Amino acid sequence: MSAARPSEATLRRLERASGALATQAVARMDDTLPWFRSMPADQRSWVMLVAQAGIASLVEWCRHPGRPPRLGGEVFGAAPRELVRAVPLKQTVDLVKVTVEVMEDRVTHVAEPGDAEALRVAVLQYSREVAFATAHVYASYAENRGAWDARLEALVVDALVRGERSDELPGRAAALGWATTAPVLVLVGHTAPDVDDLHTAVRRAARSMRAEVLVGVHADQLVVVLGGVADLGPVAERVSREFGPGPVVSGPAVDSLALAADSAAGALAGLRAAVAWPGAPRPVPADELLAERALDGDPLARAALAERVAGPLHATGGGVLDTVHAVLASGGNLEASARALFVHPNTVRYRLKRATELTGLSATDPRGAWTLRVALALSALDGGRSLWA
CATH class of the missing domain: 1.10.10.2840 (PucR C-terminal helix-turn-helix domain)
Known part of the structure; x- marks a missing residue:
């Protein structure tokens, strides 16, 4: 921070003006950002709270220049986590930019005589800290969301493997971006021992053919749920290349994710019995292994x-x-x-x-x-x- 920092009198004036400055910032956002005007009223009010908290944190930062600002809790903690989901990072940068511009424009009206330059420098330095904090908040959210998605995906696939037939499954999968109704099939085989990130490899293969995909690993078995295209045969054939050595079995296509446990049951039974057909194609439909499956009980x-x-x-x-x-x-x-x-x-x-x-x-x-x-x-x-x- 600059050696010449704003005086206590200027900081008190800034505190008193924080509500008006936040209101002016939101008004300018409404004028200059078309997407902001279409936001729901509750989200717009959250932005107002964040702006006010940011100004209050600026004052505290100026009073204690040696202490790094606690932006995560003091500023972004003023709004619920839903705001991070509702407003992408690029739009958040626009919001911060507009707020800083309003504060710069009002420096001469807020600062005590002779304090305007010191306050302007403080605002610019603080805006840099906000930019870093914004990136950190979104990176943390993305990391947490990724971990949450991975757990939810594992729960969905595990439910199918256990034979759960529930109307809740499509809802859980929808939270992962799954929008497919029909057809859906389950592909099973063994994991590839030399692949570090098997989930990513499978997803890349499926999405290269515009298919939706869920991936789960159970012991040494790889379970893949496919959907999103009318003909899943070519998709299953492409994804089967990402499996490890041994047979790969595709369950019968079903009409929805709620019924995918039936496809999983056929595929898993086929995988157990496929050893009896050494020359089986890869992948092999579970229905082509009916004889082996019947002999397997x-x-x-x-x-x-x-x-x-x-x-x-x-x-x-x-x-x-x-x-x-x-x-x-x-x-x-x-x-x-x-x-x-x-x-x-x-x-x-x-x-x-x-x-x-x-x-x-x-x-x-x-x-x-x-x-x-x-x-x-x-x-x-x-x-x-x-x-x-």
Whole structure:
């Protein structure tokens, strides 16, 4: 601070004028800052409080020049934390600039004779301190907000992993900027051991394709929630590159985040069972692992095989079902199947086409044949206690 500091008489006059100066500063903000005019009345009143507190802190600083100003508590503490959320840093700089300009303009009216220059210098030096304090307040808020966001994101992802189906989940995710309704899917795999900031890498990959994303790590498992685009397949394929070695499984797409626990359940069950399919694509849809999941004891997969595969085949009658059994027994040889059934090979082809239409699986495709075998075997083991009836 300058050796020639404002006199006590000038500081007392400045104290008495603090309310009027704050009012003039707000009036000038209203005249010169279009965005300020559109602010709600409560936020405008907070700005008034901050301006008055700033002037009072200036007086105290001038009286004790060796003590650094406590701007965080004395000035910015005059307004609630909501003001930091409502007013971006750039706009806050504009507010400080206008307030300093008003104080500079009123120096000659406030200062005692011969004190104007000392007060002007004090105002300029103090405005520099305010600028540093403003940056610190916003940096602290950003740091705290980042930590809070990370905790909230972890809670949301953890809830999905635990199977929570709650209408509160979309609200929690909305606080993180999540605006997606449908579709949503969950992608799971193992973490990459050599990546320091896995969360950032995954977010960058998803957002490069304009997708919304939530990320969580559970032990050595990486759980990613994707949404925001109509076709999430390419997004899942891109994000899967950020996972560590091993399978990556995508759960079925659901209509909202409130239902994403269903997608997470399928993906996690698929990840446990994927070891049984060494050549699985990456990512592999959980529904393509129904056979492995059923053998692993997943009741949802077993019910899905009954409903989607065994049930429709049994409902068609003996011809189609017997043909599927014959083709599976012959290793996919249609001619041998036709001889075993005493029918023409074209009849076998027709019946297989019908079976594929019903189940989405082909008995002549290795993966389709495997899934059909497991579904029909489980159906036989049920011994008539069909899940599809």
